[in-house]
Amino acid sequence: xxxxxxxxxxxxxxxxxxxxxxxxxxxxxxxxxxxxxxxxxxxxxxxxxxxxxxxxxxxxxxxxxxxxxxxxxxxxxxxxxxxxxxxxxxxxxxxxxxxxxxxxxxxxxxxxxx
Amino acid sequence: xxxxxxxxxxxxxxxxxxxxxxxxxxxxxxxxxxxxxxxxxxxxxxxxxxxxxxxxxxxxxxxxxxxxxxxxxxxxxxxxxxxxxxxxxxxxxxxxxxxxxxxxxxxxxxxxxx
Numbered sequence: 001x002x003x004x005x006x007x008x009x010x011x012x013x014x015x016x017x018x019x020x021x022x023x024x025x026x027x028x029x030x031x032x033x034x035x036x037x038x039x040x041x042x043x044x045x046x047x048x049x050x051x052x053x054x055x056x057x058x059x060x061x062x063x064x065x066x067x068x069x070x071x072x073x074x075x076x077x078x079x080x081x082x083x084x085x086x087x088x089x090x091x092x093x094x095x096x097x098x099x100x101x102x103x104x105x106x107x108x109x110x111x112x113x114x
Numbered sequence: 115x116x117x118x119x120x121x122x123x124x125x126x127x128x129x130x131x132x133x134x135x136x137x138x139x140x141x142x143x144x145x146x147x148x149x150x151x152x153x154x155x156x157x158x159x160x161x162x163x164x165x166x167x168x169x170x171x172x173x174x175x176x177x178x179x180x181x182x183x184x185x186x187x188x189x190x191x192x193x194x195x196x197x198x199x200x201x202x203x204x205x206x207x208x209x210x211x212x213x214x215x216x217x218x219x220x221x222x223x224x225x226x227x228x
Contacts, residue, residue, distance in 0.1 A: 045218075046217075108157045
């Protein structure tokens with residue numbers, strides 16, 4: 001069964017609203033969470049890295065005030081897209097990292113901003 | 115710094131034919147290399163990975179890849195394509211075997227014709 005879940009799997013919102021995406025590691029505790037973004041028919045780009053209980057580290061070009069990441073527990077991380085605009089429409093995928101080698105990505109969340 | 119180049123954004127083969135997806139990398143440190151498969155609107159599934167040791171790596175679904183340091187390549191092969199192999203394939207590089215911080219190639223769409 002799936003060891004990483006994301007919710008929602010698909011969301012459509014109006015421009016200007018905020019959307020929260022949850023990523024849960026089901027069978028293990030994730031000390032670190034990676035968030036990726038994938039534009040249509042493109043590759044995955046790392047957005048940010050978060051460690052449980054500390055602030056996230058954002059990749060160059062990613063606005064930290066727009067993409068709020070909270071890693072409040074070892075099994076849950078959230079990504080909030082604030083004041084979403086059509087250009088934020090993308091596939092968002094999380095990847096938890098545990099102490100042992102894991103290679104599980106979340107199933108992804110498709111965000112469409114109208 | 116690390117980067118990945120996948121030669122050919124679209125590859126088409128006949129069912130039963132050899133599958134060859136090309137990946138070249140650049141890395142200033144010993145690379146860890148990965149191949150992932152992505153089906154539409156789904157997350158990524160690990161096919162295989164190279165860390166250290168044997169340069170020929172066998173993965174799931176009959177896929178294998180060979181690490182060639184002299185050619186900075188990590189091409190993915192499968193002797194006989196199946197219709198279910200049609201998907202998007204991503205090559206990725208990392209500086210560690212256990213990390214979510216991956217640099218992805220642009221992806222290759224594999225089409226399998228009956």
